[in-house]
Amino acid sequence: MLKHWPPLNALRGFEAAARLGSFHKAAEELHLTQSAISQQIRSLEGYLEQPLFYRSGRSVSLTDAGHDLLSTTQSLLQQLAVGIRRLEQYSKPNQLVVNTTPAFARHWLLPRLGDFHRRHPEIDLWLFTTDEAPDMVSQTIDLALRDDIAAQAECSFQLLLHDRLYPACHPALLETPTAERTTLHGEREMDWSHWEVEAGVDVGQQGHGLNFSDPGLLLDAACGGLGIALVSQLLAQQARASGLLQPLAEQSVRGPNWAWLIHRDSESSSLTRSFCDWVKQQLTADGSP
Template identity: 35%
Template sequence: MSRPIPPLNALRAFEVAARHLSFTRAADELFVTPSAVSHQIKTLEENLGMPLFLRDSKSLTLTAAGKAYLPGVQEAFKQLVFATHQLHQSQGVPSLKINLPPTFAVKWLTPRMRRFMQAHPDIDLKISTSKETVDFTREDFDMGVRYGRGVYPGLYSELCLPVEVFPVCSPALLDDPARPLKTPQDLRLHTLLHDESTYPDVSNPNWAMWLEQAGASDVDSTRGPSFWPSHLVIGAALDGLGVALAKKHWVADDIAKGRLVRPFEGSMQVEFAYYIIFPEDRLADPRINAFLAWVREELARDAAAQAGASR
């Protein structure tokens, strides 16, 4: 007589805890408490009749049984995600689930979504945000956007937005004769606003790197408040709290409408960029192709507008 399949919640807790080798990090991913994860693991071990983890005060490791069980459990969840995706496609569910970095969603996608909705009224976008890379084998997303070098094994990757950064501020900061803001050296008289959402990329400039390139050696790059995600530091600049180092695409509209200004020239190119990603086996998905075509149209629109402004 075959054993019944263990509870799905317990299997999910096992897979996440085994991947992180931490009940605490598993709890963060599952939005539960560490004790709840521990309870689910205990339930699963009792159901199976064998321990899956070796626990001590400083570490969590898999037993031989846990190591043998993990690949099959992960493959099962992968198949569930795939089956759900295929079901949606077969039933013609008119939605497209996209996971984005928070500021990409707020400062680039949302302000222009109306044009996508008008062009594709039969597709409902379902947008969520995170800065972590989407795991399409475990998460029910159709596609995502990620910041990196564009190399994602097993995934289709297409450049969306290159990145450069430069200082911006409220026009009001330019009106104080006692605190000029005409050269990078003048930043010593102003509050620097810091973006704490930078990713682990040594080429991604912070104030210290930008000031060094600009030759502003007497400006303290460590002072000033910090914000996360990036759109919060832009909001602080809009409110006149100081000078922010911002990504070009995040502030283009605010600059065009006069809400922000570039107090002086000088920008830094960033090696990383924003890429659209999704599993390669979804290249024929008409919803994904519609979104890709629309993004390309938006990028062409932006390039044309920029070319016109520079004439």
């Protein structure tokens, strides 16, 4: 890493002069005087301790070093421009930043997102998914809706529902003998040891098989016919309604608790209220546990 960087204005002046092949045209493009462009390039050449242009009267051409620096400078300025433009998303007047897990976003929220957008086209929703619960104080998040979240400072906490888990597989897998079905293992409550302790029912689960840290991938694998899995009643609603999952037992066991955190700066926002009301309506309509 360089300890000292050449001034950005000097790099902009160099890029324009190199691209246009003229100090005069560069000055016009950047709304500067030609002498200002010349001074910027001289200072840059002094910093680099080598010439960047061949000068012949009013015409200029790049040295080998100049050609090399031009490609680097153009890439740098382009990346900077994109980065600055990207910052606009943080200041949109109707933006609502919602954090959740990849599994909830993919299996519950995404299938319903069209309905939300039709009802609230004025809301510029930014769905921010992370594997770990966010720090609401240090991150720009209005609301976090997750199954692994606890109360945090400067936020209101509300428990939404108690999820239930049940064993399931793709209907086609029912034709395979029980002992030959692959067991899909998850983490936390979705580990089969949880089922065995709380339900005590043998559905053909085995200690070995395929293992998943993401409950969304676990559900995808079950829907794809890879094996039997302990799935979330909340997340599996769409898959079960679509005929991709068949329960293996009537029992269900306790699952994770879903809750949300709302940052105090967003709590009174009409955007936040609209999203929260919509989520509650959807959960009620689904008959969620």
